[in-house]
Amino acid sequence: MNYKNDFPMLSNDIVYFDNAATSLKPMSVINKEIEYLSMYSANMKRGDYDIAFKVEDEVNKCREEIREYINAEDKNEIVFTSGATMGLNMIVFGYFKNHLKKGDEVILNKGEHASNILPWMILRKEIGIVIKYAQLDCNGFLSLDSIKKEITANTRVVSLSHITNVIGDVRDISSISSYLHGKGILFVVDASQSIAHTKVDVTLNDIDFLVFSFHKMLGSTGSGCLYGKYSLLKEMMPTIYGGGMNIDFNEEEISLMPIPYRFEAGTINIASIISFREAIKYVNKVGLNNIMITEKHLRDYLIRELSKIPYIDILNKEATSSIVLINIKGIDSSKLGLYLNSKKICTRSGVHCVKMLKDEVSFDDSVRISLYFYNTYEEIDRLIDALKEYDNIINF
Ligand SMILES: Cc1ncc(COP(=O)(O)O)c(C=O)c1O
Known part of the structure; x- marks a missing residue:
């Protein structure tokens, strides 16, 4: 073709x-951005007029399209971010900072992108977690056995890429997930390099948190998705505060918007999000x-x-x-x-x-x-x- x-x-x-x-x-993505920017470039949630409602509707349709694409149970488990980097930072500082304590262990590996290592290093500095690196084999591949070797009674989370961005090895996230969940360990998956190339099913693989950027899958830059199980998102704190994420506030208190909006402070990248729906359609068509x-x-x-x-x-x-x-x-x-x-x-x-x-x-x-x-x-x-x-x- x-x-x-x-x-x-x-x-x-x-x-x-x-x-x-x-x-x-593809042109369908480019055209969708042009359509938004030229025909209804309003903000969302901020205007009582038709084109603002349309923008909100288009963004929600994208949320639903992503839900279906990764087989999440609920579209409210889809949080728009600026990309995988922001998603991983939100998971580390919004969820794990409040759920890990000094001495708790996180398992990473040295094949990970900086965005899946540096936030954990900062968390180590802040609260004293222990980072362990599962050994890669001579090809640079990661196996479940090598993860198992690092697991102790203090292991709380394993965070890894589905496909790595240098070696390009495909991790067996299904076996890793079922092993970890048998031990009550949480599983974070960076799907940046897999989302455009292979099926990513968060329900089938029982993934706790997952991130990816739209621009690696036919979309434009500056937007992405954080998926989290609803039960975990309920326990996650926003890491960015401002308009659009609060219902009300006074001198003392902030009351947060429902999930996922509490995690989407400020104006999100509407053009890129709306056009990503066309990207998913294109991938599905091929x-x-x-x-x-x-x-x-x-x-x-x-x-x-x-x-x-x-x-x-x-x-x-x-x-x-x-x-x-x-x-x-x-x-x-x-x-x-x-x-x-x-x-x-x-x-x-x-x-x-x-x-x-x-x-x-x-x-x-x-x-x-x-x-x-x-x-x-x-x-x-x-x-x-x-x-x-x-x-x-x-x-x-
Ligand atoms: C495996 C992996 N994780 C995370 C990222 C970060 O993506 P972004 O720069 O879109 O946030 C990349 C980008 O190259 C990547 O390859």
Whole structure:
């Protein structure tokens, strides 16, 4: 299938292989933002007029669409955020700060994005929790067994990515969840890298909290979702206070709006939220199964072709997601990234916000090639041709 008509960026003469950073946006999403900004760009909950009601209705429809997409029980379990980073901060400082005490243990791992490590480090400073890092294997993968090794009577929560943004390994969240819940341990899942690529079912997998950003799944930047079981959201405190999240206040007291509005202080990113509904529709139209099959074929082809170039190291051959990491010995990843840029090929180089991963794997930085369903074999061929020009890379 050719997606060029739907994605204006695909008509530029570039090859976009940085989908793990952010995806491209289809016209239906772009048009929805234009429609809001040009036809009914009112605020919500703040005006007694039709277009303000319409905005509220559109936002609620998006909440319901997300509920259905991740199979949450109740649309009030869907909280709009500015993205995964904000969602994780809200979970750590709004929920766990009030439910953990000195000595309680949190299990993370060194394959996590900064946004799933740094808030916990700050909480450690504030209240004295203990952070344990489950050991990754030689491929950088995390197993349930390795999590089990860290569990003690003090373990309260495990927080991890469903798919990691560097290694691209897919964690078995179903088995991890059932094991943890057998021990009364809470489970936080960062679905930033999985939401656009595979089915994420919070009910089937019994997930306590989950976050993702819309921009990694065809949506625009600046918005995202925090899912929490209603019973946990009832126990979570807002971390941002202001308009829209309170019913009333006086000199002493604030009475909070119902869930989820108490967690959505100020003006939320209406344009991005409304248009995300179109993103979900688009993904559903293509079908998550088709997306997974297409990505697997593209990935297999990419790995096969990369393997034919003797000086390319493929660093995550065993991973199964659409992320492929490469290096060339003796060449800095940023130099390789800039060389590919000179060929109009967009990749990402460096450590990708996962700065402790180097403690556990044999490489430090890398060039990340991240695919999505609209990428093509021809684009991969262009990358391969560029990588075959060894002398040009060396001399770049
Ligand atoms: C696994 C993971 N978690 C969290 C984030 C943070 O997402 P955002 O910057 O949209 O908040 C990213 C972004 O790259 C990510 O890959």
